[in-house]
Amino acid sequence: MPxxxxxxxxxxxxxxxxxxxxxxxxxxxxxxxxxxDQGILLAVTESPDLILIDTDLPVISGWQTINIxxxxxxxRHIPVMALVLPTTAPDWNRVLDSGCDACELxxxxxxxxxxxxxxxxxxxxxxxASYGQGPSVGANLLLFPKPPAIDQISVSTDxxxxxxxxxxxxxxxxxxxxxxxxxxxxxQTMAAVIQxxxxxxxxxxxxxxxxxxxxxxxxxxxxxxLVMPYTNGYEVCTQIRRASNLKNIPVVIVTNxxxxxxxxxATIVGASGFLSKPIKEKRVLRILQKHxxxxxxxxxxxxxRKVELV
Numbered sequence: 001m002p003x004x005x006x007x008x009x010x011x012x013x014x015x016x017x018x019x020x021x022x023x024x025x026x027x028x029x030x031x032x033x034x035x036x037d038q039g040i041l042l043a044v045t046e047s048p049d050l051i052l053i054d055t056d057l058p059v060i061s062g063w064q065t066i067n068i069x070x071x072x073x074x075x076r077h078i079p080v081m082a083l084v085l086p087t088t089a090p091d092w093n094r095v096l097d098s099g100c101d102a103c104e105l106x107x108x109x110x111x112x113x114x115x116x117x118x119x120x121x122x123x124x125x126x127x128x129a130s131y132g133q134g135p136s137v138g139a140n141l142l143l144f145p146k147p148p149a150i151d152q153i154s155v156s157t158d159x160x161x162x163x164x165x166x167x168x169x170x171x172x173x174x175x176x177x178x179x180x181x182x183x184x185x186x187x188q189t190m191a192a193v194i195q196x197x198x199x200x201x202x203x204x205x206x207x208x209x210x211x212x213x214x215x216x217x218x219x220x221x222x223x224x225x226l227v228m229p230y231t232n233g234y235e236v237c238t239q240i241r242r243a244s245n246l247k248n249i250p251v252v253i254v255t256n257x258x259x260x261x262x263x264x265x266a267t268i269v270g271a272s273g274f275l276s277k278p279i280k281e282k283r284v285l286r287i288l289q290k291h292x293x294x295x296x297x298x299x300x301x302x303x304x305r306k307v308e309l310v
Contacts, residue, residue, distance in 0.1 A: 003121050006048035008032040008039030008065065012273070013290045014054050014083065014108070021110055022117070036060030040068055043075045050120055052113075053100075054083045056282050063098055070099035079120040081143075083108065085282060102143035107289055116143050175292045176200040178217060180210050180236060181225035181254065186279060190223065193284045199292070207231050211239055214246055221291050223275065226255035226262070234269050241270040250291040254279070 005027045009015050015031060022029050030046050032039040036057045043051060051069065055062030066082060069075045084095055085106040095103050102120055104113045120143070177199050179190045187203040194201045202217055204210050207228045214222070222240065226233035233253055240246045250272040255262060263274065272291070275283055 002026050002028050003049040004028045004030060004046065005117070006030045006032060006039065006042055006046060006051045008036065008042075008051065008057065008062070009054035009083070010035060010057055011054055011286060013286075014106075017108055017110070018052065018113070021114060025114060025117075027117075036062060036065030036068075039065050040075075043069055043078065048078060050117060051078055051080045052083060052117075053080060054106075056085070056286065058276065063094055066098045066100050081113075081116060081120065083113075085285070106286075119143060175220040176202065176217060177221045177223070177288070177292075178202045178204060178214065178219040179223040179225075179254075180204045180207055180228075180233075181223070182206070182228050183225070186225070186254075186277070189279045190284065193279070193281045194288070197285060197288055199288065207236050210236055211243060211246075214240065214249075215243065218245075219249060221288070222249055222251045223254050224251050224271075226253055226257075234265060237266070237269045237271050252287055252291075 003026075005022055007015060007018060007022070007029055009018075009031075010033055012033075015033065019029050019031070030042055030048060032042050036053075037060050039051070039053065039057075040060075042048075053062045053065055055066075057065065060068075062082060062084075066080055069078065069080060079101040080099075081102040081104060082095060082098065082100040083104050083106055102116050104116060177194045179187055179194075179201070181187055181190075181203065182205045184205075187205070191201045191203065202213075202219070204213050208230055224233045224236055224240075228236075233255070237251050237253070240249070240251055247270075251270065252273045252275050253262075253266045253271045254275045254277060256277045266274065273287065275287060
């Protein structure tokens with residue numbers, strides 16, 4: 001019987017990156033895309049052999065989820081790998097204190113993560129940590145990468161790391177990001193994150209003027225607030241998709257309400273994704289990396305290495 005892996009991740013890019021490779025390697029994948037509470041439930045009902053958790057989850061965070069899994073007598077024996085993007089020293093300490101059995105730094109390296117998956121599944125007892133004590137003494141140190149230079153972590157740092165893997169990257173300084181929103185406070189928050197990451201930033205506060213200004217600015221990525229005066233994000237997104245020079249630009253809807261109805265309607269008008277308010281740095285950086293900085297490896301490029309990992 002194939003090993004069963006539970007993948008707990010809200011980010012669709014994480015799921016779409018990992019699920020095909022895990023399946024090709026012969027694993028059965030169970031997805032939990034609605035947050036840590038769903039992940040905990042499936043960990044109990046599905047009894048997976050391994051759990052992969054994106055630490056950036058809504059409601060119950062990935063760290064809280066790991067703590068709950070490792071504190072429960074029902075699930076503490078299941079190896080857990082955290083998918084994390086540490087940006088501060090406390091973030092990295094949280095990795096070690098969480099009780100996870102392995103971690104993979106984001107952006108994800110497919111070869112690295114599948115190697116760790118194989119190690120955890122073949123030697124679960126030697127890798128599994130005691131709750132709250134971090135990696136066990138006998139754990140394979142390859143399961144915990146060397147801590148990054150926290151004071152140097154940025155989008156450009158990720159570029160350098162990925163360059164060693166042969167990834168094709170877009171130069172940060174050539175990318176312009178636009179946020180269409182009438183809120184000055186939200187615009188300032190977004191500007192701070194985007195400019196610190198090394199991208200040009202423009203705010204369009206009047207949605208009526210959005211299309212002509214977008215044609216002039218020629219952005220690489222558009223954040224679009226859903227609730228604005230005179231019109232709404234759905235209508236603006238529809239107009240963007242009708243303009244031949246703008247129709248292929250990623251548009252991310254920013255909203256306080258990301259329920260299923262809003263997601264379906266956003267998909268219908270051509271939105272590329274969602275960003276939930278309040279605006280958080282990690283979530284914005286993840287979207288920047290997804291749409292501007294990283295080209296994922298193709299299945300064909302990985303095929304030749306798949307056999308040695310299973």
